[in-house]
Amino acid sequence: MAKTDVWQGTLALMVLKTLETMGPLHGYGIARRIEQTSGDVLSLNYGTLYPALLKLEQEGYIASEWGVSENNRKAKFYRLTRAGRKQVQKEVREWHQATAILAKFLTPGEEEP
């Protein structure tokens, strides 16, 4: 199956969720993790990741710090802030609500009251 492109709007949510699950990660690590989680179905344009990280940092959902990676390379690590944690929970909730509503429309055979 051809890898589909990640929708722009959801990239931010995926980044946040990844950081929530995995703890602090550098940019490359986040990208790799997103690809893995999707089961390699999604092809992530690495070029769009970095502006998205900048935006999240500007909005205050993540914070960054320079550190050292597993194989001793200097890298910029990102972690979730408290505001980011709250935002993730909020967005996940909203997604579930949205999909539930949509499911009702798309599932055939529901009887009209």
Next chain:
Amino acid sequence: MRRLRALGVRLLGTCAGRDRDREIAAELESHLSLHVDDLIRSGMDPAEARRRALLDLGGLEPVKESCRDQRGLPLLESILQDTRHAARILLKTPGFTAVAVLSLALGIGANTAIFSILNSLLLKPLPVDDPNSLVVLGSAGDPQEEVTVNYHVWKSIREHRLFDKPFAWAADRVGLATNDETRFAEAIWGSGDFFEVLGVDALLGRTFTVRDDTRSGGPDGPVAVISYPFWLRRYGGTADALGRILIIERVPFTVVGVTPPHFMGVNVGTAFDVILPLETEPLLGRVPARLESPYRRWLQIMARLRPGQSPETLTAALRNAQPLIREATMPPYGRAEDRERYLRGDWAAVSAPGGVSRFRRQYGPALVTLLAVVGLVLLIACANIAMLMLARATARRYEFSLRLALGASRLRLARQVLSESLLLATAGAILGLALAHWGSRVLVQQLSTWAYAAVLDLSPDWRVLAVTVAATLATAVLFGTAAALRVARVEPIDPLKQRRGGLEPHGRVGVGASLIVVQVALSLVLLVAAGLFLRSFAALAYRDLGFDRGRVLVAIVNTQRSAVTVDGRAGLYERLREAAAGVPGVESTAISMATPVGSAGVRFTPAITILGTALPLDQEIRILTHPVSPDWFRTFGTRITAGRDFDAHDRSTGAQVAIVNEAFARRYFDAANPVGGTLVEMIGAGGRRPWEIVGVVEDAAFTSVREPVEPMIYRPFAQFADDELLGHFPTITVSVRSAQGSPARLSSALAAAITGVDTGLEVSFQTLTEQLNAFYIRERLLAMVSGFFGVFAVLLAALGLYGLLSYALTHRRAEIGLRMALGADPSAVVRMMLGRVSALAAVGIGAGLAASLWASRLVGALLYAVPARDSVTFASAAAVLAIVAIGAAWLPARRAARLDPATVLREGAG
């Protein structure tokens, strides 16, 4: 919320750009190394791994760029870049930039200055609570007329409860004792609820209330509230001003409060020093006391509308109650016609959010005219700069086409030019604001006379700033557009097509030419306006008024506190005259109740008939009569054309005599000499008193300097002023003529002489020139400002023409060189260029004349003795501009004629 935080961070990101970029580059490098590590571990070859990693990233530069866009605010950054570039370009041509910024500063500054004066005078509401609900008791016939009432009317209006919250006030000038000397202070008498109704709280201490508004003052005795500037001047702005005593006309008033800084009363254009409770006025012991004098209409009444009430409903209520009030408060007029006139008067409630102001009617139209004048100036400056910018844009087209070829968008190029014009306009506006700050104060000072100081609150409010910003943007767009459009039309191929200095196709000066025409036309309108106003002022100021204005000093003597009783006053005045005559340097002195152009306030018009003329015997006429002492005419320099002056023999006991002026003689005696004729004064019930005419004098202005002189009768002071009259008017004027030099120098000696006669006398001085200047303020203001800017506009036009022609010359050097090489005569070249200029100037002058003809009818009301379509002014303005245009063109034309064809053609080749 988050978006705002993001915006804020991005704003900061604009500033710390370079550091952030470095960080982003480092992060991307680190990303690549990690990716490459992984790929190498999975068996790829290092070079291949690097290539693969770059590919997966999507190219290093594009990612860096999108990060850069996210990091900062791209729009803001490109604007800043444009501005920096514009500044660099402008600084490279300091001459042009300086001329442009200066002319813009003058244009925008002048507009801001005059608009801020108009704003303070006409638009700003009073700094009080809810100014929109304020109304003033005005006249139904003329909303701008000032209506004053007397005290009894005020009480009656209060009793009828017509207004919800009325208050009364009056302006006055009172003597204020400072250590030993007495100075005058500007005072306002306010009724008890003056402050409460207006909603003005004291800055320090308290304001007075109804409790203080009684005959003896309130619980604290007579109190005074002082103004903020007075507080700073006299008490240095310290808190211990409260409780101090002010001696006003020898009565102590306690200072209880200070008003806020911007409160200047309800009369716009004046400022006050103290506000005193109305009912305490009689304490000052002035005779007669103003408060209850039935004749004295000196109070103005203002009130607030009830919620939902309109001025019309209030006026209707007033109309119902008026007859009653007027009947009840009728002053004891002697004549039936005066009584009727009083009963017929019609009050109305007039909305007054901006308070009242005499200045509005006096100077409003003139100021609006001046605003139009400086608006024209700004337009001319814009046309000038537009032309110059157009020339620069054309000269820079190589640069622009190069940038186009390198990938810039046309919009970006046009934006570049517009940022230059915006930068020029902003620099001009900033400088202009400083000029306006100074200029508006100077202009307001011009409105002051010897009688009052003009004061306006000129602090800029949002209206003034909005106008300034709008003017700046509008001018930037106006003069930048032409250049920007020119730039946007540049083709990338242009540099390749044109060889430097070679034969070029006919340059585009079409827009430049029309700008010249516009500039010349507008300058002509301005010159015509300046000419009209200057001639108007000259006609007024140099009109022969029938007296010598430069030699007379007027002393106004107040005898209220003198020990001399009323029946001794005549003798006192004689002694004053002798004392004044004794002052060294005085050539002649005279006494009278009023001076020709001082603020007399008294007009005597007795009923007379004339014997020995064509007039039917029993027809009564009323003629303005002026009682004067002997030597009056000599003092003022009014010629006696027949008969004699009054002398010491013309006493109250002898034969009654009179002198008439030539206007009187012309009107009632035809060509005959009136000397020897008889005037009969009608007194009381059928009584008659004959006056013999003993002399005729030339027409001399009285009260008005604009109107033609009316027929007048002069009577000897000793015969006219009986004790009853002298009792009513405790003020007398002593006029002296200086033997040589300025009469002002005599004031101290004269003061000493007068107070030497009686120490209770209070004296103030004005020279006749000072008194006269008060009449010319409007004309002088118009002449000054329009004259100054007229000259400025002509200079700009000359500069513009010179600049355009120099540019055209450079542009067409090769063509001219070729013509001359082929045998054309240098003078033919000059003629060609001058011909072009003359054509443009002629069109401009023609258009300007048409515009001036149309516009001149708008200023007709402001002119004196000069018709709005005065041919002399129009012709001279056209001539001046024509000469200037030819002159400005002459220099470049001469340079063109001196071109060496060989040099020019050599430049072109290769």
